[in-house]
Amino acid sequence: MRSESESPGQKGRTFIEEARRRQIIEAAVEVIAEQGYLKASLAKIAERAGISKGVISYHFDGKDDLLHQLVIQLYIAGGEFMAPRIDAAEGAWPKLRAYLESNFEFIGQHRTYLRVFVDVIGNLRDQDGMLHFRDMQENADVLDPLVELLEEGQQTGEFAEFDVRMTAMFIRDTIDGLAGRVSRTEDFDMERYSRAAVEATARMVCR
Amino acid sequence: MRSESESPGQKGRTFIEEARRRQIIEAAVEVIAEQGYLKASLAKIAERAGISKGVISYHFDGKDDLLHQLVIQLYIAGGEFMAPRIDAAEGAWPKLRAYLESNFEFIGQHRTYLRVFVDVIGNLRDQDGMLHFRDMQENADVLDPLVELLEEGQQTGEFAEFDVRMTAMFIRDTIDGLAGRVSRTEDFDMERYSRAAVEATARMVCR
Amino acid sequence: MRSESESPGQKGRTFIEEARRRQIIEAAVEVIAEQGYLKASLAKIAERAGISKGVISYHFDGKDDLLHQLVIQLYIAGGEFMAPRIDAAEGAWPKLRAYLESNFEFIGQHRTYLRVFVDVIGNLRDQDGMLHFRDMQENADVLDPLVELLEEGQQTGEFAEFDVRMTAMFIRDTIDGLAGRVSRTEDFDMERYSRAAVEATARMVCR
Amino acid sequence: MRSESESPGQKGRTFIEEARRRQIIEAAVEVIAEQGYLKASLAKIAERAGISKGVISYHFDGKDDLLHQLVIQLYIAGGEFMAPRIDAAEGAWPKLRAYLESNFEFIGQHRTYLRVFVDVIGNLRDQDGMLHFRDMQENADVLDPLVELLEEGQQTGEFAEFDVRMTAMFIRDTIDGLAGRVSRTEDFDMERYSRAAVEATARMVCR
DNA sequence: TATGAATGAGCGTTCATTCAT
DNA sequence: TATGAATGAACGCTCATTCAT
Numbered sequence: 052m053r054s055e056s057e058s059p060g061q062k063g064r065t066f067i068e069e070a071r072r073r074q075i076i077e078a079a080v081e082v083i084a085e086q087g088y089l090k091a092s093l094a095k096i097a098e099r100a101g102i103s104k105g106v107i108s109y110h111f112d113g114k115d116d117l118l119h120q121l122v123i124q125l126y127i128a129g130g131e132f133m134a135p136r137i138d139a140a141e142g143a144w145p146k147l148r149a150y151l152e153s154n155f156e157f158i159g160q161h162r163t164y165l166r167v168f169v170d171v172i173g174n175l176r177d178q179d180g181m182l183h184f185r186d187m188q189e190n191a192d193v194l195d196p197l198v199e200l201l202e203e204g205q206q207t208g209e210f211a212e213f214d215v216r217m218t219a220m221f222i223r224d225t226i227d228g229l230a231g232r233v234s235r236t237e238d239f240d241m242e243r244y245s246r247a248a249v250e251a252t253a254r255m256v257c258r
Numbered sequence: 259m260r261s262e263s264e265s266p267g268q269k270g271r272t273f274i275e276e277a278r279r280r281q282i283i284e285a286a287v288e289v290i291a292e293q294g295y296l297k298a299s300l301a302k303i304a305e306r307a308g309i310s311k312g313v314i315s316y317h318f319d320g321k322d323d324l325l326h327q328l329v330i331q332l333y334i335a336g337g338e339f340m341a342p343r344i345d346a347a348e349g350a351w352p353k354l355r356a357y358l359e360s361n362f363e364f365i366g367q368h369r370t371y372l373r374v375f376v377d378v379i380g381n382l383r384d385q386d387g388m389l390h391f392r393d394m395q396e397n398a399d400v401l402d403p404l405v406e407l408l409e410e411g412q413q414t415g416e417f418a419e420f421d422v423r424m425t426a427m428f429i430r431d432t433i434d435g436l437a438g439r440v441s442r443t444e445d446f447d448m449e450r451y452s453r454a455a456v457e458a459t460a461r462m463v464c465r
Numbered sequence: 466m467r468s469e470s471e472s473p474g475q476k477g478r479t480f481i482e483e484a485r486r487r488q489i490i491e492a493a494v495e496v497i498a499e500q501g502y503l504k505a506s507l508a509k510i511a512e513r514a515g516i517s518k519g520v521i522s523y524h525f526d527g528k529d530d531l532l533h534q535l536v537i538q539l540y541i542a543g544g545e546f547m548a549p550r551i552d553a554a555e556g557a558w559p560k561l562r563a564y565l566e567s568n569f570e571f572i573g574q575h576r577t578y579l580r581v582f583v584d585v586i587g588n589l590r591d592q593d594g595m596l597h598f599r600d601m602q603e604n605a606d607v608l609d610p611l612v613e614l615l616e617e618g619q620q621t622g623e624f625a626e627f628d629v630r631m632t633a634m635f636i637r638d639t640i641d642g643l644a645g646r647v648s649r650t651e652d653f654d655m656e657r658y659s660r661a662a663v664e665a666t667a668r669m670v671c672r
Numbered sequence: 673m674r675s676e677s678e679s680p681g682q683k684g685r686t687f688i689e690e691a692r693r694r695q696i697i698e699a700a701v702e703v704i705a706e707q708g709y710l711k712a713s714l715a716k717i718a719e720r721a722g723i724s725k726g727v728i729s730y731h732f733d734g735k736d737d738l739l740h741q742l743v744i745q746l747y748i749a750g751g752e753f754m755a756p757r758i759d760a761a762e763g764a765w766p767k768l769r770a771y772l773e774s775n776f777e778f779i780g781q782h783r784t785y786l787r788v789f790v791d792v793i794g795n796l797r798d799q800d801g802m803l804h805f806r807d808m809q810e811n812a813d814v815l816d817p818l819v820e821l822l823e824e825g826q827q828t829g830e831f832a833e834f835d836v837r838m839t840a841m842f843i844r845d846t847i848d849g850l851a852g853r854v855s856r857t858e859d860f861d862m863e864r865y866s867r868a869a870v871e872a873t874a875r876m877v878c879r
Numbered sequence: 880t881a882t883g884a885a886t887g888a889g890c891g892t893t894c895a896t897t898c899a900t
Numbered sequence: 901t902a903t904g905a906a907t908g909a910a911c912g913c914t915c916a917t918t919c920a921t
Contacts (some may be wrong), residue, residue, distance in 0.1 A: 204396060213458065216455035220435065228431030235389065245425035247425065251420065255462045299911060300913085508889080523904095523905070556909085587795075588709070603856060638845045642849070646841070657835065668832070668834075726880095726881070729916085
């Protein structure tokens, strides 16, 4: 039943087991949100979930695996939330705008989750001390869709000439910046940030 | 020998003590850079510095104090590097450009240090679980100079109309984004990022 | 499993846990008896009990809790030993005599435990540096029953006139004195002390 | 300059050195009075005395030696205070009364010192875990003068028949009891205790 | 004599993990 | 499946002691 030795997805898992896993991840999110990555011990997570410590070991291949799943879960959820909204838009700028706005909206709807997300991906490391999700933030999955969007806009003439890869990064920085601010500031004014970010991005990329 | 109970500056410390403190902070930087905040124990730091664990306790008021000093040291160094470069520029846009470029240059010169900086300010918490440097990222010290610069540019007509506070945040996000990328990617092309960031900012703020 | 957060008594504890707790307390008694409060580390106690250090933390809420339980356990055992003997006597002097003799007998039966008891209540302090059991030695629980006994004897005319509260203290001093002597002298002649103490007290309080 | 390797008394010590030793002992008394034996580190004692830690090591053969001297100093001071008062009295009961009252008076004048005394003799142990001053409390020095006094009174017919050695212990218990109460209770009414103790002793020993 | 610096052992505690039941 | 119990290593920290200056 170890998640890392299974094929991806939910194959081989009963409905009950999936429920347990989600329950444990939820508890982990709550504990990390309140106490931070460092102080989030399995004991506290188990207590929050109302189960014994051993259950976590049973369902996950250790603490790292649990946190790995936690990150992946939110990552997938984010993708599933944004994809249809972006697809629904037509034209490069409307799509980019949808990308930004749906991202912001998702962050707003998962503030607590985001705070935990930021905390975990900044700390979860393998045995060599390398960040587990170092690649995820830099590589294709995150940046490429944005790069394609920008290139598309340049080809259609909607967008000005600029270094697309770098500009994709700036846009990501603005989104990650919001995630960070939201995790640090309880009552951060997301609406205002979102509106201004869309305008700033428009000035930055549109002709 | 407690750093927190001392008056600011280096008063009351001997030369040799200052050297030891720097040596210990350097060792801490190296260990955190390689293994991350979580795994950076005093034992490892002491071993790296070639001293015994007790020496750290002797020179610092505990682990938190050591990390606090580490952050402050880089923070001050950054300010001292950038201030004259910004002051030397005349006009809102040249000043903003100097702000960006000196910031980027400083980050480039302290890549390892920066990686550690990001790690520590994201993890160092006080007894209530609050991030020690949460304010530092959000408050006046960091954002206000930028806000003033933008307002100045709007008054002189150099800059377009936009939400200055939010725009200041976007600019910070780009800088913090670089810090993050530099900490994650060994051979990140800073030159290209820097050049593109200056151009993007220009499009974003200038008329 | 934290003893301080549990309701009084043994509710919520399994039989096996109670056995472990008793075993650990016994080991603590032995170590403190031999090496004294100061040198009695959890490591030594665990070694004596033949378990690992962590087990103590698992069953007690820290070292202070363990020692607290140790004291309370003997305190309660003493009360349970003496109470029926005192109740069985009729008349103020017979009751006082039973108080003394049952106290002496209990001390004699728990010489080692008493040595430890004296050591712990003289050293165990809370975070403010105040002795945990300072009150226990001075307050109602210990002195009041004795005061009542003496007042009763004065009302029935069995006892002479004297300062009852102070006299209660002198009687306690004699008992505590025995506890101290027993802890210091391996082969102290308790019988002789007990007999002489009863006689001396009779001369002191009876008409 | 190590005290244990020197002959007793002050031979071989300069006036300045004696002053330093007294100063250090005073500082130790203050620290132990406030924080208790356990938390009284040499660092705190040195800080209180306004000197560096090393000085203590220079003047005393380690912490144990310092505390040893501390106890002896008060012990001698007590003897010097009481002896002339007892000698001045004539007759067994007046002498015993002077013994009690001068003892009480001395305790009253050195409440803080006494608290420390009780703390130290209860904790200071040699390497085998034996109390350093175990004998002092039980042997000739403390008990014999009292025994002689009681025997004298019995021979002159002033005192009744009783077990003198045990009775000497009861009297010591009352004195030690006061020392303990004074150390535990800030505003303990010594006058009342003293008066009642003299009366109670009279009833206990006089015909 | 006195000091600041350093040591190294030991402290109480936390925690991910294992395992018999 | 789930649990309570136990482990053992690592943690930050304290402290008596040593020593070159």
